[in-house]
Amino acid sequence: MTTVKYTKLFYNNDWHNAVSGRTFPAVNPADGSKLCDVAEADSSDVDIAVGLAKKTFEIGAPWRSIDASKRGLMLLKLADLYERDIDYLAELETANCGKLLSDSKGDVKFSAGVIRYYAGWCDKICGQNIPCDGDYFAVTKKQPVGVCAAITPWNYPIAMFTLKLAPILACGNVFIGKPAEQSPLTALYIAALCVEAGFPPGVVAVLPGYGPTAGAALANNMEVNKITFTGSTEVGKLIMKASGDSNLKRVTLELGGKSPNIIFADYDNLEYAAMVAQEAAMTNMGQCCCAGTRTFVQEQIYDKFVEMSRVLAEARVVGSPKDDMSQHGPQIDKCQKDKIMELIESGKKEGAKVVYGGMSLDKEGFWVEPTVFADVGDEMRIAKEEIFGPVQSIFKFKTLEEVVKRANNTQYGLGGAVFTKDIDKAYTVASSIDAGTVWINCYNAGEANTPFGGFKMSGIGREYGEESLNNYLETKTVILQVPKKIN
């Protein structure tokens, strides 16, 4: 049984009960058991944290004049601490969100790398010296945007929390995180590591709680300068509206997807493509915003591909996420499980062919079988709605022009992939798919320095990479009159 060290709200480098005194349970989705009670933040707690954050960010306060390279050193220390405590962090992640232990470990390692990437940016965030007309000296300064609220999801708790925390701090801002209510425990542990890494009081706050209360309080707060949200498209829209209703806080959103994975007959390793395609749909039990949930297979190789997918799904080892042999664990909670099963039933009803699975498992926790549908029609619910479950849908196509149209026929635009050996096909499809990331002969590849984000209703803005810094900076142009200009 994993011991949970931190269960209270975190701000001012210390732990606090909620003003209301309320708590909520943290659950292990592998068996439905309760891990502990966690303090539940509400608008009163948000007010306290925001007030503190504002003071910490004031002109004249130490955090506003700290050397950029020193911020970098603190972030490097934080990365080292992630690695020091990798076993505990991974165990806690798996216990709280059901992720395979090997994946949790991978996420911790990847997150340490992300922190290091952003640490290196601190003293390299430069403005420009601009040759404008007239007797002026014109420069731009990139300043931190200010108080940043980060609302993070339950599918990759550590990785998503880190993806916001690292660049927000690297750019010199102050951070208030609201981790998902399903999986708050690792964010709280990371808060303790921030203290150890040397971040001064007031720079980092973590407020576990619910969306409609704590989340909404942050989205509507008049003193929060920026909100960054990863989660459902539905909530993303609410946050956009809240920005308009309040102080026009800057918004970045990473939302859902229904990403197409297009497999051409000329690709020379069908087994490999089938394996990658299934992993793209099933990884993290399908709880991945950019999951390859629509697999388009060219008609010449379709039957063979479907059969390969059946074999792969059958071989997928379902078991305890703590077990090294497992490849498939539980879904996060009952609500998600019910939603997935409802969509699977709709697939059966609307005439898709169940190639494998399609059932939930009768055991403690929230389990759904790896499921493969073939002969899926573009108008079916399973073709249009984000399932967020272990469901692969296979569609047949004839030509490049046709499949690109069908792939783009969605309000989403997060990821996309094409498997082909032909350079022209690869370039054309990559350029034509309306998605923030297009993979060629691979899926879900990406590092700390490759930008990621959505077209259309999959999001606004990009994370990772140099571009992501712009999310957390405000450009100031300074124009000084000089007696005479010279070039």
Add this chain to the structure above:
Amino acid sequence: MENVKAFKNPLIWRTQLFINNEYVNSVSGKTFEIENPSTEDIICRVQEGDKADVDKAVSAARRAMERNSPWRTMDSADRGKIIHKMADIIERDAAYIASLETMDNGKPFASALGDVGFSVAILRYYAGLCDKIEGKTLAMPNGKFGYTRYEPVGVVAAITPWNFPFLMSTLKVSQILAAGNAFVLKPPEQTPLTSLLYGDVAIEAGVPPGIVNIICGFGPTAGAALTAHKDVNKVAFTGSREVGHIIQKASGESNLKRVTLELGGKSALIIGKSADLEKVVPLAQDGCYVNMGQTCCALTRTFVHEDVYDEFVRLSAEYANESRAKIGDPFQDGIKYGPQVDKVQFDKILDLIESGKKEGAKLECGGGRLNEKGYFLEPTVFSNVTDNMRIAQEEIFGPVQQIMKFSSLEEAIDRANDSDYGLVAAVFTNDLSEALYLSQELEAGQIWVNDFMLMAPNTPFGGYKQSGIGRELGFDGLLSYLEIKTVLVKL
């Protein structure tokens, strides 16, 4: 770095050449002697490399840069981790490195420690840059796809000077490695001991064999072999203007290896009539005497407005005389200045001081030797210096301050710009318009306002005119260690 104590008689750990992750003797077996300039004692002998050793080192570097080598195929973030490790190692061993530097070069221990601290900061800056060296995708017409790649330039020859030995070597090493290259370093023959430690640092940090190579020796032999070598892609040199010219010619005569040069300076400082002399006099002199005057960017032509000139001269002589007590054993606490680096420099400075007297400048104080042993010089101030004197035009590289009078700002600017050098120009003023105006008008790679030795890992540094070619530090500094490849695809 706080509370770091010196080792007063540090062990001399490395005296051999370093090739392919191994310390070895020179092919010829010859050695040369190293002197402690504070005592004039010979402290050790170091292996002397020549063409045969350079050839071995360049071959090792070339092998380590082959297409499928570990260094060429390593993730850029992992390269960054290795450089971070190098910074950690050097920080851990700062006391030893600074002590060795003080014994070899004569600079006060506190300065040597400052150099090591700055070296660590530079390594960390570049470690964080490795995975951020990005090309562009290009807007191409008619169904073509184009993008640029930044590739390492290849095998780099780095030739470094004796005035900031460890720091100058670090500056080259960090940029060279961050850009993904291999190198052969020829450290200064006067003070090679701390640079030699880079072999151990490389091994402990996990740098693959052949990437770091160090050949000690002399310019006309080892240095020339490097600059003439057909298999060296680039040479980065910090040193004298004379040798800079030789290296540029050598590139033309061999394989057109890319050349960057950081050479000397005769940097002007302009002090206006509203200057607060109490503040400005010490700054001006400290900026001239920094590192015993052995600094490419020392402020060696002090232009003072006629209204405050007399008082400035008087206060400068006073300040110089106060400094005498702070010159001595560089290992002692409270010492501000050590000796000059060797007899050659010592004699050259005294010769230039004589020329100043002979050509009619007024010697306000100093002008001769201090102490019986060690190459110690008196802090020296000349006034009534005119622009045609040798002391106004030639780089002295010693604790000698030249004070010149001017009447108008325009005149000061023109006289400051009337030099073959162009490394730094400094301005002490609180008038914002004046500061910005002078920044535009002065022909120098660095403009310093209200202070001296202003630099950081992210501020590009280099010379106009014959003070050098190219820039180091910052992202711009990295560009000279990269080669841009443009890839164009017809679809």
